[in-house]
Amino acid sequence: MAMPAASPPRMGIWFHLAHFARMVFWLLLIGLILMAVAGRFDTSQQQARTALVEQFQAERKSRVIALIHRQERDSVLGVQVSTSIGIEDSEAILRAIRLTPDDQPIDLILHTPGGLVLAAEQIAMALAEHKGKVTVFVPHYAMSGGTLIAMAAQEIVMDRNAVLGPVDPQIGGVAASSILQVVQIKKDRASDETLIMADMAAKARVQVASFVADLLSRRMERKQAEALAVAMSEGRWTHDFPITVSSARQLGFPVTTDMPRVVYDLMDLYPQPTGARPSVLYVPVRNPGTRPPSDELGPSQPPPQGPRQ
Numbered sequence: 001m002a003m004p005a006a007s008p009p010r011m012g013i014w015f016h017l018a019h020f021a022r023m024v025f026w027l028l029l030i031g032l033i034l035m036a037v038a039g040r041f042d043t044s045q046q047q048a049r050t051a052l053v054e055q056f057q058a059e060r061k062s063r064v065i066a067l068i069h070r071q072e073r074d075s076v077l078g079v080q081v082s083t084s085i086g087i088e089d090s091e092a093i094l095r096a097i098r099l100t101p102d103d104q105p106i107d108l109i110l111h112t113p114g115g116l117v118l119a120a121e122q123i124a125m126a127l128a129e130h131k132g133k134v135t136v137f138v139p140h141y142a143m144s145g146g147t148l149i150a151m152a153a154q155e156i157v158m159d160r161n162a163v164l165g166p167v168d169p170q171i172g173g174v175a176a177s178s179i180l181q182v183v184q185i186k187k188d189r190a191s192d193e194t195l196i197m198a199d200m201a202a203k204a205r206v207q208v209a210s211f212v213a214d215l216l217s218r219r220m221e222r223k224q225a226e227a228l229a230v231a232m233s234e235g236r237w238t239h240d241f242p243i244t245v246s247s248a249r250q251l252g253f254p255v256t257t258d259m260p261r262v263v264y265d266l267m268d269l270y271p272q273p274t275g276a277r278p279s280v281l282y283v284p285v286r287n288p289g290t291r292p293p294s295d296e297l298g299p300s301q302p303p304p305q306g307p308r309q
Helices: 013-060 089-097 119-129 145-150 174-190 192-216 221-231 243-250 261-268
Strands: 062-070 106-111 134-138 155-158
Touching: 013 062, 013 106, 013 261, 062 089, 062 261, 089 119, 106 145, 106 261, 119 192, 119 243, 134 145, 145 155, 145 243, 155 243, 174 192
Parallel strands: 062 106, 106 134, 134 155
Antiparallel strands: none
16 A cells, blocks of 8 residues: 655745745845945945045135035935935034135035025025125026025126025925915905915015015125016016026026136035936036047036925
8 A cells, every 4th residue: 555645844934934034034135235345335425525625625714615415425314305405504604614714715506406495594694794705606507496595605606607595485395475365366365275385475475575685685786686686586477487697697597607616516416316327427528639528528407496495
């Protein structure tokens, strides 16, 4: 009589759990190693940034401050977060200004989509009250709150293709002027929530216009400052409307275009994250017999991602 074949022993649940635990352990170990490597890269990159800032300070005999908001190439678990002007920025910049002698010039390198009105106003007021000359460098764009900060400078140095933007306040991600327009159209049919937002929007527009007028009146006639403040804050343009070099000059901003090379070199040390393939590719071309400039730029910077204030 043939004996039945013995069935293979079953793998218990504890075996599967142990296998899963080993896999998690190795994944965590690999992740820690990669983070350590990225950390060393960030340290060397930060040292390079500091060296360029020190070089720029020595050349101009000024206090150089860089306010650059850009997605970094490395991040935890691959999650990249867009940054904007916040309270941490205003605290750091105000501290740097306090540590600067009254008669020493301040050079601010500015690259930002904007951010909190309160933080931007704090920075702008501190710069405006500094006795030494304040120069703002805009290599690509300084929108919204960034433009508000630039208004505090005696000189705004822009790349020929750089842009500024309107400073009209945003309430819950919506332009204050648009909220007021909706209430004017709907009148009694507007909801209580819309009416509350409209009240906030009206106050915000007056507050921002008043602040900008006070800021600008330090270097221009009061009537001209008030007219420019209204134009920049009333919402006549969309929030991402680009104010070019020529437009900024026509509005009365003290704009020049003599951008130092070191500013571009510093921007190169704040790389954009790359995807599976580059969105822009080119081969730098130069005239025969000439040396290539030290700042031949790579992939272009993307435009601001929608309204933000």
